[in-house]
Amino acid sequence: MKLVEIFEKVPDFRSKCFVTYLLSEILVISLCAVLSGADDFEEIAEYAIQKKEFLKQFLELANGVPSHDTFNRVFRNIDTKSFEAVLKGWSKEILDEIESYQINIDGKVLRGTGKRGKKTAAICIVSAWASENCLSLGQVKVDKKSNEKTAIPEIIETVDIEGALVSIDAMGCHSSIANLIIEHKGNYLLALKKNQKGLYEEVHDWMKKHKSTMDCFIHTDYVGGRIEKRTTYVTQNLTYIDELADWKKSKTIIMVEAERSFKNGLEKNTFHTRFYVSSAEERAEYFGWCTRNHWSIENKCHWYLDLVFNEDRQRIREGNGSENMATLRKMALQTLLKHKGKSSLKKVRKRVGWNEKFLFQILSEI
Numbered sequence: 001m002k003l004v005e006i007f008e009k010v011p012d013f014r015s016k017c018f019v020t021y022l023l024s025e026i027l028v029i030s031l032c033a034v035l036s037g038a039d040d041f042e043e044i045a046e047y048a049i050q051k052k053e054f055l056k057q058f059l060e061l062a063n064g065v066p067s068h069d070t071f072n073r074v075f076r077n078i079d080t081k082s083f084e085a086v087l088k089g090w091s092k093e094i095l096d097e098i099e100s101y102q103i104n105i106d107g108k109v110l111r112g113t114g115k116r117g118k119k120t121a122a123i124c125i126v127s128a129w130a131s132e133n134c135l136s137l138g139q140v141k142v143d144k145k146s147n148e149k150t151a152i153p154e155i156i157e158t159v160d161i162e163g164a165l166v167s168i169d170a171m172g173c174h175s176s177i178a179n180l181i182i183e184h185k186g187n188y189l190l191a192l193k194k195n196q197k198g199l200y201e202e203v204h205d206w207m208k209k210h211k212s213t214m215d216c217f218i219h220t221d222y223v224g225g226r227i228e229k230r231t232t233y234v235t236q237n238l239t240y241i242d243e244l245a246d247w248k249k250s251k252t253i254i255m256v257e258a259e260r261s262f263k264n265g266l267e268k269n270t271f272h273t274r275f276y277v278s279s280a281e282e283r284a285e286y287f288g289w290c291t292r293n294h295w296s297i298e299n300k301c302h303w304y305l306d307l308v309f310n311e312d313r314q315r316i317r318e319g320n321g322s323e324n325m326a327t328l329r330k331m332a333l334q335t336l337l338k339h340k341g342k343s344s345l346k347k348v349r350k351r352v353g354w355n356e357k358f359l360f361q362i363l364s365e366i
Contacts, residue, residue, distance in 0.1 A: 001058045003028055003366050006086055013077045021066045025059045026074050029066070034332040035362070036353035039310045041068040041075070054356050058363075075328075076319030084138060084327050090334070090366070091135040092160070102165045102290055103137060103186075104129045104297035105155060105172065107148040108305070111312040113322055123322050126151040127330075128159045131296035134337045136330040141323050147171075153180055161186035165280055167294040170195055173277070175246040182248040182279060189254075189290055192275040199243035203275050206240055207233060207255040217284035219292075225264055231257045232288035236281060249279040254287045304333055308345045335362060 007024040014023070032055070033047035045068035048055065052065055066074075095101060107126040114122030126148055128137040138159045140151045152172045162185040168177070170193035181188040194200050207214075214233045221228045233255040244250045254276040261269045276291060305311040309329045316322045336348050339362055343351075352359045 001028075001363060003031070003363055004058065006089070006366070010082050010086060011079060013079065020063050021070060022060070023074065023078075025061065026066055026071065028059060029055060030071060030075075030328055031331055032359065032363070034309070034328055035335060035349065036359065037349055040314060040316075041071040044068065044071050051356075054359075057360070072321070075316075075324045076321045078320060078324050080141075080320045080323045080327070083324050087136055087327055087331055088138055088159075090331070091130065091137050094133060094135060095130060095137075098133070100163055100165070101133065102131045102167060102189075102293050103159070103161055104131050104294050105152060105166060105168045106297045106302070107142065107151070107171070108302045110314065110322055110326070112315045113317050123317070124148065124151075125323065125326055126155055127297065127301065128155055129297040129301050130164075131293040131300075134296070134300055135334055136301065139323070139326060139330070149174070152177055156180050156184060156186075165189055165278075165290060167191075167290065169294070175248075178250070178277070178279070179246075179248045187278065187280040189276055189278045189280065189287070189294070191294075192277055196243075199241070199277075200275065202241050202243050203253050203255075203277070207235070207253065207275065210235070211255065215284040217288040219288055225262060227261045227263070229259045230288065230292070231259075232284045232291065233257075234282075234284040234287055244277065247277065250277055251281045252278045252287070254278060254284075254291065256288070256291050300337070301330075301333065304337075304345055305329055308336075308349060309333065335366065338365075 004024050007027040010023060010027065012019070012023040029048050030044050033044040036047060038044045038047045045066065048065035052061065055061060105126065105128050107124050110123045110125065124142040125139050126142060127139045130137055138155055140155045140158070142148055142151045148171045152168065161181065165187045166181050167189040169191045173190040173192050173196055178188045178190060192200055192203060211233045214235045217232045219230050234252055236252050238244055238250060238253065241253065256274045258272045259269070274291070278287065309332070311329060314325065316325055336345055340348050352362065
């Protein structure tokens, strides 16, 4: 099976004379278990016991199946970059066939890793996500004494962004990050808020005053009794925006006005205005979709990781365990999304756990 060959590329940190279970087999079992509903090491070990005969169809299991302590020890000590390279390899094979795509970058706190009474103790991981194809492209753990802003340049350095549009929320709205994206041959779409006070005020005043003369795109969504009207305004006239002088290839500023109303009349209507800076030179319709696509990383990655994989409840803190398990969950997520169809992701995950033929089909297509 190709999956076994892929995991054989991950370097084994253990001394060969003390190895009882092959590293590639431990990783394959772990992925099968997480795909099938396991959330922690004890559940992964129990899955291995219950599915031993199924696993023997494509694994040797010369010494039986590992204990939960073995799974725990392995994930604590695997090199995070080497393990993440497996995930990147899967995604790259698909993206190589696509001419242009959007990469969303955002951080997620693993709440279960926090210590009681310490707000900043939980681990935060910044991820890169290809929105149209629902692919995870890489991740970086935020240093405990730092924040997302310092991790964003690192993930830009490690992910291939050439030819892609990179969208980041207000945390990444800085000339140094914009310039780094340009240096790596990508385009940027950065959300602008009041943390960049001078630039925000210039863009706000200019866009509000001249929006009637700008290219405009209107889109209305009707979802579950909620109506959202989004109006996107775009201009390439940056003559009067002095604060963009240090931004390489800044070509467009965007304003999105979102009005949300409810059919039941019980909830209050809301109105929000958002601003963006981009190096891409496109029309309002293009940016209307791209600003919305940025939320794919929240809606199709982070939300699924919490709702389907219970990520916020996982309390793994030691060594590289939290990062490596986050990578494993993303492998499982994008594998399930590929086979989701019109079913809910929860239902697909249960189907994988209940139907061995379906699981074998999924594994064979990796």
